[in-house]
Ligand SMILES: Nc1ncnc2c1ncn2[C@@H]1O[C@H](COP(=O)(O)OP(=O)(O)O)[C@@H](O)[C@H]1O
């Protein structure tokens with residue numbers, strides 16, 4: 001029996017509720033295969049597009065109503081609810097289809113960050129939809145948003161993305177897992193909070209779910225970290241005529257490629273960094289970056305990029 005973390009990328013979850021339900025349904029099939037085979041599974045998900053859309057929608061509503069918009073941590077909490085709802089229903093249904101009785105729950109998860117994290121002065125996390133350069137410049141001047149080109153896909157708003165320090169609901173997650181539960185947690189990287197004595201206060205940021213998933217997977221002593229996104233593999237020379245997809249990559253190669261600037265900031269770079277961190281954390285741990293649409297093949301080792309320690 002292996003212990004497995006599956007983190008589903010926000011950009012890989014489709015453009016609408018219907019698309020998300022379909023993708024989540026297909027992924028649930030592979031997740032339940034793992035459960036049926038006796039593996040312990042923990043699920044995380046991203047929220048970049050979703051949290052940005054929720055924030056923009058509520059900003060627009062506030063303009064119409066002449067009221068306040070919704071702060072980012074609250075939008076993050078909403079995205080956990082919306083995506084967690086689809087995931088827990090899809091997994092529940094697939095379990096029931098196979099006559100497996102197991103509790104499934106999405107845990108609203110808060111993650112403590114450090115207010116002195118340099119990320120607060122250097123936003124790097126793309127959220128929301130993609131814009132043209134012209135639209136991006138207009139938004140930057142009208143709304144004061146910081147914008148960035150995202151891996152050749154268009155321009156997006158960027159917000160601070162501090163590193164996860166502590167998963168507040170970790171013991172709850174552990175209790176549910178020990179009771180044979182299937183748990184969805186650290187959605188969108190977790191709601192970013194700062195901790196002062198007994199008080200947790202949300203801060204305007206979006207944590208990278210790849211780092212939060214790696215942290216939770218380490219704390220729960222899991223064996224595998226699957227980061228499921230919209231490309232089949234990690235590539236070098238991504239988007240160029242000489243692009244080369246990598247099936248496996250040693251940690252030293254990955255570090256060298258980072259130095260070469262091979263991975264998109266705010267997209268593939270945090271995934272590669274999170275994969276390195278997880279594999280480095282204990283001998284025998286493996287990380288795989290693969291396509292959400294090929295989850296089954298990735299689990300069988302037939303698709304994706306596997307990170308291994310060269311020590
Ligand atoms: N070297 C690379 N290899 C593969 N994909 C890359 C690379 N550099 C940047 N990317 C981009 O990273 C994207 C995955 O990041 P992102 O969409 O932010 O992930 P998520 O699915 O977690 O939301 C890919 O779809 C691709 O456009």
Ligand SMILES: NC(=O)OP(=O)(O)O
Pocket residue numbers: 008009010011045046047048049187188189206207208209210
């Ligand atoms: N929060 C987060 O990492 O979201 P994405 O997976 O959409 O980038």
